[in-house]
Amino acid sequence: MPCDTHAIPRSLPDLIRRRALERPEHPALVVGGITVTYRKLLERAASMGSALRSVGVGRGERVAALSGNRIELADLVLGCAWIGAVAVPLNTALRADSIVSALEQAEVQRILVSPECANVVSGFDGTVWVMGEPHVPTAGLNPGCEPEAVDPLDMAAILFTSGTTGIPRGVRCPHAQFLQWGKSVGASLGLTRDDVLYNCLPLFHTNALNAFVQSVWAGSTFVLGQRFSVRNHWSEVREIGATVDYLLGAMVAMLINADPALEDRQHNIRVALAPATPAHLIEPFAKRFGVELVDGFGSTETNLVIGTLPGNRRAGYMGTVMSGYDAAVINDGSAVPDGVPGELVVRTTVAGSCSQGYLGDPIPEPGSWIHTGDRVIRDADGWFRFVDRIKDVIRRRGENISGAEVETVLALHPSISQVAVFPVPSELAEDDVMATAILRPGADFDPISILDFAQQQLPYFALPRYIDIVDSLPLTETGKVQKAPLRERGVGQHTWDSEKSMFRARR
Template sequence: MPRDTHAVPRSLPELIRKRAVERPEHPALVVDGITVTYRELRHRAASMGADLRNHGVSRGERVAALSGNRIELADLVLGCAWIGAVVVPLNTALRADSVASALEQAGVQRILVSPEYSVAVTGFDGTVWVMGEQYVPTAGSHPGCEPETLDPLDLAAILFTSGTTGLPRGVRCPHAQFLQWGKGVSASLGLTADDVLYNCLPLFHTNALNTFVQSLWSGSTFVLGQHFSVRNHWHEVRRIGATVDYLLGAMVAMLMNADPSSQDREHSVRVALAPATPTHLIEPFAQRFGVELVDGFGSTETNLVIGTLPGNRRAGYMGMVMSGYEAVVVDNGTAVADGEPGELVVRTTVAGACSQGYLGDPIPEPGSWIHTGDRVIREEGGWFRFVDRIKDVIRRRGENISGAEVEAVLALHPSVSQVAVFPVPSDLAEDDVMATVILRPGRDFDPTSILDFSQIHLPYFALPRYIDVVESLPLTETGKVQKAVLRARGVGSQTWDCEKSEFRARR
């Protein structure tokens, strides 16, 4: 029997098929200079899915990718979803040891890489497909197949996000979670089928992946850029006719720091999703560029739990609890009164709207509370305001960085005896990474040597900007470093600043 195209989609393949019927010739995706209509998108998903099967990929299998924003990566996401495989897109800034750890965690036996990243998988003993070579699964190389009939709780992706105590951890993301992201953010931004969504963040990141689903949900057009450039950003959004933009707080700050231009408002963007934007930049940005900035709370592990709707926003606030979710502010497990800071804990009443937890952990029971590690305040009336992060996680340029992981690397340097890593405020919003070190006896302080050593093991965004040398670290009675004391001390007159040196990180 023919499928009911009016039914609410329960998986990504169902959503793709629905849009292909409703808007066959409307542009769905633009990437690498290639424009793909919704009809063609369905064909590419079916063709890639069939070719993956032809290469031995089965339902439930994890297939990784290490690539920039290319059409082949988009095809892999679509093809895996089509046949019920699980895509595992990896951060291209990860070094070989982190890549190996992620592949092992996820149980990956096959990976698709673009040529410039093939060195990162040199030691991988599974199947490596290099884009552009023969015998690589490719959309269009097969006439296609029918999609798997999937349950909303079936996994669509495993996304790696930095934890607080070591290497990145894989988050199990089901189809239902992506669909709820599409539904919730589409409502928050007021998306319509006529919108053009522009996102230049990497497709391995939950931000860009969910933008793709938002465009599918609203029937609009998703334009995937290559990278963010202050100089070219507004030129690019003008060129493509974007109406919706996706920024991070640091990107907002950089755009505001650029010289004013008579072309600042010569574009069609009306709204931008811009989490972590400093409050003092929201109104000036709107006045200068004519773009409304929208905040909210969501994470790879959760969804758009706290947000706003058009016409009901407050500068400096993440918003209110969205339909289908619950949120409580707690201190030591006890709810605090409105106006008091505490940790944000959240849960959903919609099956699959949040992740299924981390690889290696038991799948949480439905309705389980999720501890976010974020310190927030709920004010009277239900509006939530972000305060800071509780856990030892540093947020820099859209990436979560584990302070413990950075400490583990710096501690291996022959000059370093002890080290503590923590966030300090950045002039571009979010955080910068600061390290306070105790040197080994008889060793001189050579910060360039420390960073040269560190970037062998760490992605560039995790390298410390600031380094202090001290005689001792402030400790608690139980021997733990009091990082709150270090954060309060912050950058001093004797602090070494990477950005004022000749050191350049490899990217």
């Protein structure tokens, strides 16, 4: 099948073929000590597609995977795309009933697992392939086959949401959505073919998977790490020569709270995609590490709907609406004035640039509004800033409180390293505000100092009643704080209660 390298790619296989023709010997993917050139990436995708076909996997069939960041996982995603099948990479933190539920949602009959995950799928009554065992579809063992003729709106993958605010749901992601991720985020980061991208987030998540597509779109090199390490991060990116990094807000906080070291600037990273980074950390991070942090709004269900371009960024803002998208801020179904918080709803005017909805739901009509569940503010000049998740809004004594706003203020206190704020039941009905925090090394817990500091920037009703000090916060596999376990644990024996102390907020 001829490939016109000047036309716009229509699918993931189409994109890979173009890059293999343009720069066949350039490194495309590095993972687990294995370096794959663009020529080899094409060969592995075609070979894996052939291997899947040989065991009966057909167009549209859904094949799951449960694995850490291994080359076999990348092979499965590309091999499925090659033959028009659908990859379903699952969160390795899922267990027992959650795994079965996800497989049932996605109507999966076959799953490829790494050896350490094999026991987790013991209750699955479909076909289980264990990586490394005989008779398992593997790239390189079969001659390649021609790619299936794939439509941009055909599903490439089903990705499950993180489940931080509810049960994980499967999202139908078409080829066009991945390609648009590659194009739009690549432009926002200013990617070039000479860049080396480093991402240590799990490949089952939209962040790492789309970073890989961004790299292929730019014709650059993608290095997939194994896991995030505060101690080793800068040495890792230095050793591989990375120029672009991928972080989350929690990771940014961990890095900046670490003791200063000579390695802080001994690297080539110029820019990092770092969604959900608190505004007060952006400039100090750039000053200390020499890295520009880039925010934006995107989700598994959408794309980079709100973002920025190099040379036009604002600390604390996600950006403006990107070309091909619409965004509005609403409350109770009606648009709110600029400067007033409300729910962000978005839509695309480009077919396939957003997902095709959740498994079990009808495919949305073209141009349908997507409710994000995020509370944002749009300024009069069109710049958007994040406030919080709607489900994180705390209702206390008739007042709505933004948990994210309280977190931002508390995180500025010199003794606090990280903090999560959430509602707990109040004796007076509604909620009380609780904060669970990690102290900086060597800092003492002085709750009076913390509240005295906070009340200078927060109204009295937003001040935490309860404060817990912990060694670590529960995180998802992608580094997001899990507030559900914190809410379930609630007030404990060692929780500090302002209403049982000498402290009284000045009103």
